[in-house]
Amino acid sequence: MPGAPVSRRARQILAFVAVLLLVALGVAYLWNRTVRPVVRYTTVAADRGTVAPAVLSTGTVNPVTTIQIGTYVSGVIESISCDFNTRVSAGQLCAKIDPRPYQSAVDQAAAALATARAQLEKDQANLGYTTLVDTRHRGLLGRGFVSQEAVDTAHNAWAQARAQVELDRADVAQRQAQWRSARINLGYTKIVSPVDGTVVSRNVTQGQTVAASFQTPTLFLIATDLTRMQVDASVSEADIGQVAVGNEATFTVASYPQRRFAGRVLQVRLAPQTVQNVVTYDVVAGVPNPDLALRPGMTASVRIVTRRTDGVLRVPDQALRYRPTEARGQAGSSGAESAGGAHDRAAQVWVLADGAPRRVPVEVGLNDDTYAEVIAGDLDAGDPVIVAERAPQADARHAAPGGLAATRR
Template identity: 25%
Template sequence: MRKFVFMLLMLWGIPSLANAQSAQPAVAIPVGVVAAERKSVTKSQDFVGRVEAVERVEVKARITGYLDKVTFKEGDLIKEGTPLYSIEKGLFEAAVGQAEGALEKDKAAKTLSEIQLQRAEELFAKGSGTQVARDQALAADETARGSLLIDEANLQTARINLGYTEIVSPIAGKVGRTSITKGNVVSPQTGPLTVIVSQDPMYVTFPVSQREFLRAQQSGKNVDVTGFKVSLLFADGSPYKHAGKINFIDVTVDRSTDTVLARASFPNPDFALIDGQLVRVGLEGGAPEEKIVVPQAALISDQEGVYVFVASDGKAAVRRIKPGAAVGSGVVAEQGLTAGEQVIVEGIQGLRPGVAVRPTLLPPTPDRS
């Protein structure tokens, strides 16, 4: 009987012991935190842009003839006036000689007509000649003068065509590949022989939505877009090291996209920007505003949106935020946080609301906002 009572007491004691163990406080999880702080933030926007050469020339033949030489190397950086192509000159030199001969012949005819006109006027003044004879001599002299003008124009045209046999670069820049080779007949209908694009500086054009323009107008401030800081990111995410400056806003809206085309100019001393290249354009400007900034490493997303964990009274708590623009490695929290709250950035894995945490304030680093 005593043994039975003892066993009952033991059974009753087991749940009491389990309850006692569960009542013990849970071990606090160590986490790293940073204080949500207010920073002076400049408004920024991202756009997709396209690199365009300031000067772009399609080189074409201006006369018809056999291509005698190709005098450049494809892809070379060339100066203005660099020879590119040479067209066979023989026929054009002959045309110049023919025009010169016609001019000399008509010069002699003009000399003769002047002499005949002078004699006819002298005879008419003495009463020995007739007015008809004088008028005929005057008309012949005027005809000779007209012939001279035609001959001089023909000679000038022939010399211009002879000059067109040497095709030179009208601008400085990089020359593309040649579309035609020596021995072929070229003409104005042949199309571009090659393309030359200037290199430094370069333009970047990007469309800006009407929404952004309306937002700027509703702010009631005169926005000087030329003072905006413009930056570039390449397709692989690497930044372009030179800053640009907006120098043109189009005067019309694209009806198909409801956007206005903006253009920025960038120095390109290393030729890193290539005509036609697709880039990401970052635009920063306007008066700085005080905003709460949190590290991107603290952001967590779910079906309801974006949130962060904060250490509050020794426990993890959720703060739903409205993320804004990126600021370095941080993000602006438009709503949901107050300055000074301890945002958890390390040890987030496995955290749940209400879990005990032991926060350690992390020192600020260049990579943590």
């Protein structure tokens, strides 16, 4: 039949293709059995050093003592003698309010005082006269030259004159107090610095009218000593229990990102501050500022060391979380973590030994989220602890026994 040769040839071609596929599958199987993926590990040597758990926060740099200078009297600012960054001493004039209205009040009070004193002198003279008349009438009454009514009238005039003198004396005291008050108000027109320090804020200009009411306006802000500063940091209620007076505190500011300033916690204030249902507490840390690099109002990124151990055996925190690929998914864990404090003591790390990971049970102490303190376990300083592994790579030329290879850092 004409179609028979074609069918025979087609069967031969199909058979040849099938053989080729079988050969390819066999070669791929043998290749896969011979060349295995190479697992590469990243290790870090266990070492001895410092483990210091810390609380992180943000705060504001402020002078230790800041004095607000206000005004007791109202008026127009006549002159200003202090400006921003001015060094002032106690008693130095910083501003002056127009004194003319207050000088006028002093003059009026002085005139009223003089009038009261003159009236007192007049009434004292009258008292002397009525005393003399009263005495004379008492003598004449015994000799029958005047009536009893005349004596009584003279005595009444004397009593009224004496009372008038006492009234005049009280009026003089009142006028004198008013005069002193007017002088005090006149003195308040000179606004002086009560302390030695530096002007960090000026809120008034020449010609401005200031009004002293129930809330005294702040004209100047004076920092007593800028060589000593403090950082007011807000610590959350979850971390405040770890912070105590005397804790080491370090911080950086945006102006000097590479410089770390050091100080200590001076105060942990008990008053809570609630903002959007978040409760924080103010922690005050003191810091020296001899070169005046720190300025009031700077934002600080604060790190408060709550505990510290030096010269202890430690491993990277990643080593406690690492587990080999073939061990993942099995029961157990690499150690419970706790931010800024101690782990659960039972943990494990994996050490690279002869190109293969070896499990080493350890007990850990403090953890600062970078290093964990090893307090017990078959681990020595210098042992290569595995912290990560790279993606497997097929490489027959570099295949290690068992299909494992390692890279250290």
